[in-house]
Amino acid sequence: MSVHPKEQRIILKYADEPGYTPDIDCYMKNGGYEMLKKAVGMEKQAICDEVKNSQLRGRGGAGFPAGVKWSFVDRKSGKPVYMVCNCDESEPGTFKDRQIVHKDPHQLIEGIIISSFATDCAKAFIYIREEMPKGAEILNQAIKEAKEKNFVGDDILGSGYSCDIVVHRGAAAYICGEETGLIESLEGKRANPRIKPPYFPAVLGLYMCPTIVNNVETLCNVLHILRMGADEFAKIGRPNNTGTRIWCVSGGVKRPGYYEVAGITLGELVYDICGGPKDGRTIKAIIPGGSSMKILKSGERFTGKDRDGNGYDWGIEDIPLDYDGIAAAGSMSGSGGMMVLDDSVEIPVALANLMAFYSHESCGQCTPCREGSLWLKKITTRMVHGQARPDDVDLMKSVADQIEGRTICAFGFAVAWPVQSYLAKFEDEFREFAERHSRMGGDRTAAKELACNH
Amino acid sequence: MNLKPETLAEIEEAIPKYPEKQSAVMPMLHAIQKDQGLLTNEAAEWVAAKLEIAPIHVLSVITFYPFFRQHKIGRRHIRICRTLACAMAGGAKVCDKMLSEFDTRLNEVSPGGEVTVEFAECLASCGTAPVMLVDDEIYENLDEAKAQEICEKIKAEVIQA
Ligand SMILES: Cc1cc2nc3c(=O)[nH]c(=O)nc-3n(C[C@H](O)[C@H](O)[C@H](O)COP(=O)(O)O)c2cc1C
Ligand code: SF4
Ligand code: FES
Secondary structure: OOOOOOOOOOOOOOOOOOOOOOOHHHHHHOOOOHHHHHHOOOOHHHHHHHHHHOOOEOOOOOOOEHHHHHHOOOOOOOOOOEEEEEEOOOOOOOOOHHHHHHHOHHHHHHHHHHHHHHOOOOEEEEEEOOOOHHHHHHHHHHHHHHHHOOOOEOOHHHOOOOEEEEEEEOOOOHHHHOHHHHHHHHOOOOOOOOOOOOOOOOOOOHHHOOEEEEEHHHHHHHHHHHHHOHHHHHHOEEOOEEOOEEEEEEEOOOOOEEEEEOOOEHHHHHHHHOOOOOOOOOEEEEEOOOOOOOOEEOOOOEEEEOOOOOEEEEOHHHOEOOHHHHHHOOOOOOOOEEEEEEOOOOHHHHHHHHHHHHHHHOOOOOHHHHHHHHHHHHHHHHHHOOOOOOOHHHHHHHHHHHHOOOOOOOHHHHHHHHHHHHHHHHHHHHHHHHHHHHOOOOOOHHHHHHHOOO | OOOOHHHHHHHHHHHHHOOOHHHHHHHHHHHHHHHHOOOOHHHHHHHHHHHOOOHHHHHHHHHHOOOOOOOOOOOEEEEEEOOHHHHHOOHHHHHHHHHHHOOOOOOOEOOOOOEEEEEEOOOOOHHHOOOEEEOOEEEOOOOHHHHHHHHHHHHHHHHHO
16 A cells, blocks of 8 residues: 655654565554653653643544643542553544554554553553454554563562553443443443533543543554654644654545645645545535534635634635644544545435434433434434425434534434535535425435435 | 354453553454454443453444444454545445445445445545455555455455354
8 A cells, every 4th residue: 555745753753664464563563652661661651741841732522732631631539540551442533543453453452551551541542443353362462462572560670669561451332432421331331421520531430440542543653753753743744743643535536545744725635635536526525523523615715813813714625634634624624534525425314324323322311412412313214215394404404403502412413414514515415305295206215325224 | 152262362451551541442342243243231241340341331332333243144244444545536436345345334244244234434545445345454555456355366265154
């Protein structure tokens, strides 16, 4: 697999190199575990400071600064602190953690142990989704190899610090990606998210002990921060958006795939790297950061003022491909899962597909989320089946508005945002679609296939 | 409970990994389901006794997670991704092909007992959509022709076994 010249591979540097294998010998031949050796000779606080100064932000969804999160850990409680690596990777459109785990697992192990050492964690867990059985096997094998070399386990490299890593497999529930749902699941319960406050993981996490939850890619970055130094790391990308990001592109482009980049625009990713739309097609809309994020429409202008007070006026291609750039365009970079919708895709049907997902995955604790997601699935489904009612578009909006901000966890936003943004930008298409499909005799095969909700 | 020695060994190994025993519920259920094909009430009670918790805690876990099941499935567990990237790439046609090859319907055991075909949500392989899992194996970039090949392979394996 050739790497595109616009890519800047740090995390995935070796992953696709011919002959690169997931075993520890291959990893160590390429400089693996050198950073752990360096780390155990450092002051713990110095490592935490490096991570903070690097401005590394979380790669799992919310983009919270990792160093700041680590500093929130409650040290006064006297309880053990736990590290949890979130490898649930279930946000539709996302497939980056899969690459790391399957192709370069020791990089993750090294990142976890350095991070656990720096924050003085008593034990680390990797929560991996059930649908990656091979990934779980590879991780277990990697941990075994790392233990044999004393990189994991008791008295790591003679430092006096001990830490084991436990791989915990999920069981096909999306909500386990939400950090407090994940913690409940790790405790052997239903993955019902906890209410924040008081249950911020850094204070009351796993077994009611302080817990750090970080995404796979976030934890891998830690070792590169140590290698490069915070200042060099922070030069990659833009201030407040430092380091590379692995973008996952799927849908209507010539070359879908995962690409590690920094400091480029959305247009460079979609057109230059991914080759633009398929022949004979045009791009209609882009979901930038996993299916939960608000949609961006082709032809839309994105205007406003940046933090320095400078005005901007972007087309979709001009949006800087990072946290702040996509936020300035009114959406979020989320998990980095970008879905490209070309002109063959009918937006109401895409929404029907996603609402079937959300209603299936709601944990059911909050009435607005449980009932609302089901209503939204029913409404969008009847639209696809040609049975829309005249006020359905307004009803959808009203249901979504009643979910947003009225739930225990951010899943509520994840249901509401697609509905609200698709309706705001494609309302005419919804009304036209509902009307057209309500007429007798139309061929609905393609729509039913895309809704894929048999 | 009549569990294989390797299942029992897996369970004994899993429990002490966790600071609190109840955390071993999921690994135990995984091991038992793999061994027995499903999770009976007897299994729930056995797990509960082993971890010294009430059986309802185990049952509540079994019924929450889509992967845990209390019913029998076919010899091969086929899960086809239905979420947007796969649906845009023709996942529904792949699903229809699998169903017709085994003369079955979604979520049912095929008449010959070979397979159970289900939909799954995004399998984190959207760049190579559409995809499906056959037990632990992932198949990518599918179309009807590839689906047909997979069906033939399954049929050959199931008859042999
Ligand atoms: C519904 C929902 C699903 C989520 N799924 C994932 C996931 O699959 N993987 C992940 O890393 N974070 C996921 N998150 C974000 C986590 O809650 C958490 O913020 C993240 O793991 C923190 O790691 P980071 O700071 O390194 O990004 C999800 C959040 C929500 C609300
Ligand atoms: S918002 Fe939805 S998923 Fe989150 S806790 Fe409430 S019901 Fe569960
Ligand atoms: S949508 Fe099918 S793998 Fe992601």
